[in-house]
Amino acid sequence: MSPLESMGIATRALGANKLRSALTVLGVVVGVAAVVCMISIGAGAQAEVSEKIRTLGANLLLVLPGAQNSNGAKLQSGTQPTLTEEDAAAIRRELADVQVAAPLLSRSMPLVAANRNWVTLVAGINSDYLVAREWQIVNGRSFTDEEVGSGAKVVIVGSVIVEELFDGRAGVGETLRIGNVPFTVIGVLDKKGLGAANRSQDDVVFIPLLTAKSRVLGAVRGTTREALDFISIKVSDAAAMSETQQQIEALLRQRHRIRGDAPSDFSIDNPADVLTARGAAVRLLGILLIAVASVSLVVGGISVMNIMLVSVTERTREIGLRMAVGASRRDILWQFLIEALILALMGGLVGAVLGAAAAVAIAWEAGWPILISPWAIVLACGFSGLIGISFGVYPAHRAARLDPIEALRFA
Structure with a gap:
């Protein structure tokens, strides 16, 4: 069976349980939306810092009147x-x-x-x-x-x-x-x-x-x-x-x-150093937020795996019937793996749109700079696909290992 035929069968199977499919991808949607939103806000902050450094002028030092203590506060x-x-x-x-x-x-x-x-x-x-x-x-x-x-x-x-x-x-x-x-x-x-x-x-x-x-x-x-x-x-x-x-x-x-x-009785500042330090802090915060958001993606992947395991159990007789009429274990493996991949990619695409919209809304309300990068959306969707494959392998492998005779006896 060709991958295209497997994709058609997987799509029809998911369409037969629309509500369950939608609820399954919810975790992936939330995770991808959070990642895209955080990347957009972080990239916007980085771009703002870079632009401020550029507008200061290259290799600039400022000599200011008045001493500073070790914490940088003015003493005079x-x-x-x-x-x-x-x-x-x-x-x-x-x-x-x-x-x-x-x-x-x-x-x-x-x-x-x-x-x-x-x-x-x-x-x-x-x-x-x-x-x-x-x-x-x-x-x-x-x-x-x-x-x-x-x-x-x-x-x-x-x-x-x-x-x-x-x-x-x-x-x-x-x-x-x-x-x-x-x-x-x-x-x-x-x-x-x-x-x-x-x-x-x-x-x-x-x-x-x-x-x-x-x-x-x-x-x-x-x-x-x-x-x-x-x-x-x-x-x-x-x-x-x-x-x-x-x-x-x-x-x-x-x-x-x-x-x-x-x-x-004076102090010397390098404005670019201050902005660079601010940029580093923003970048670190962004990485931490993305890491937290990625947990939602993993939770979404676990949700996909659980539902796929339930689906394998519910469709045991169907699997046995397909094997009886000539479907190979590889065909069964591909069908369930593609179902998991489609679920994850659907969640990734919806999450990317919602994440970009959330970033725009936050920027509009809070006045923060944002930068919605295409690579961030592609990366988030790609990662969601990887989650789907990773967490879909076990259910697909379990379905492919079913004994066709025992599967046909399953009530």
Whole structure:
């Protein structure tokens, strides 16, 4: 008997007990749905972490004012003037693997354009900051050296500002008031999406650092105008990140006259390390959840085996009759094995659809990122098929070993 004929016989046998077949595959449906849902959520979280690392810029270090204890908590306020432009210049000048060292000064400020208001982060930078963050300008241009050096009233805006204040138009050449100071928009930044703190990186405006210190931010911060929020450092080679971090530590301790075991008045962070650790935690949690969900698949396989054993008992006379008219033990084996496989694959397909739908529903309700990958669905269905074969072998083997004479006597 050909496998196609065996499949036809198996399909008719399952169709004769539709309710029992449906209840049998329920465990497989739940298991596959859980696996697909967990893989989709985990893959979405991994993709989000990877995208955030990409948007940070490659080989990025941040030098922050204020010391940290061993747990990473701040011991000093970031408003203390522990970082200056001279520190950034020294890092760039004295360390060979540092490509750029870009100082930044920022504060939330009200913006006004064409009778529209918006409050966002206003950051004073030089053009090196855009290089460090690998930020592209899609309309207009960056700051010139003359604008940075003279404290010109020019501004580069993020895409959120364009949408909120300029109706999505380019905005280049428009006037934007920061506080009470008018600025001319000279550039629009490309979109970057959410950052490490789940805050939009596109809701920002950049002005020259000297302009920020002298005209906008310095007077309202209540601190010295020399204090920086942080210094962004782009390292030329990823392999030199750790060594460069140590060199920055030594250089700034020397510049700040910090001796012996005294704590540094600054800290150095690698944002990519934080996100990578978060990604590893998400990946581990996903593996644990998939392992738990896989238990449901095994339970579903046991359910398939139990029902197939019951089916063998109920159909003993039928098996004997088929053997009597010429069916071989191999034919009987294939029939019951194919029945188990069909049950498991049906559960796998239904479970994959339900799992994808559940992932979409969770993402919609909770705002989580998801990534429904075709390979995850194929893998889950393939695993369900393997479960069907594994747990269908024993019932099929038992059916094939029945003695045809004894089977025909079975009432």
